[in-house]
Amino acid sequence: MREKVIVAWSGGKDSALALYEILNSGGYEVKALLTTITRDYDRISIHGVRRVLLEQQAKALHIPLEEMFIPKGVSNADYERELLKALRQHRDSGVCSVVFGDIFLADVRKYRESLLEKVGMKAFFPLWGRNTKLLPLEFINLGFKAIVTSVDSAVLSRDFVGKDYDEQFLANLPANVDPCGENGEFHSFVYDGPIFKEKIAFKKGEIVLRDNRFYYCDLLPS
16 A cells, blocks of 8 residues: 655755655655745745746646645744644545655754654655755756746856756856755746646746845746
């Protein structure tokens, strides 16, 4: 019998690759994609992608989507309360684990594991410990397509946002930036790949600077 899991889904490359790994293993039944939405913006939290595009992703993946809404500037305590409420519902329906796309940040892993322990669930990290120089090439060679939706201007210039996440993008990255953006240097939106039944159609909108630090490229459904 396959283990029931849900996937912590950001719409970006790491969660897509983690989903690919567990679907290919054959040992798991993915019951839902769980995504945090900032209610005030109607966008994926941190990544800044419109909710309509997230919903098109889930439709193309043929996996149910669960959206968890939080207000902008939400406190950590309020965020955790909403998350634990959602997780309890899944636990009560027989889901044992939550899949994450984290790769090497030990403090993040410990935080996720301790949260899930509160509701008697486990965290599963299919990409944990993988080489972040090789992982992007695997992602690209598998046929995934992603666009960079936000960058941290403290480490990357405006030129990097709105670019396809491809070998050219990787070649242009400064040496101090992780190729997977694991330290939050950039975020992405996956619009095609081997787990998608259809390509997500969109067009690029304006690029804006938020909080005097983060550049976002708006993606418009087309």
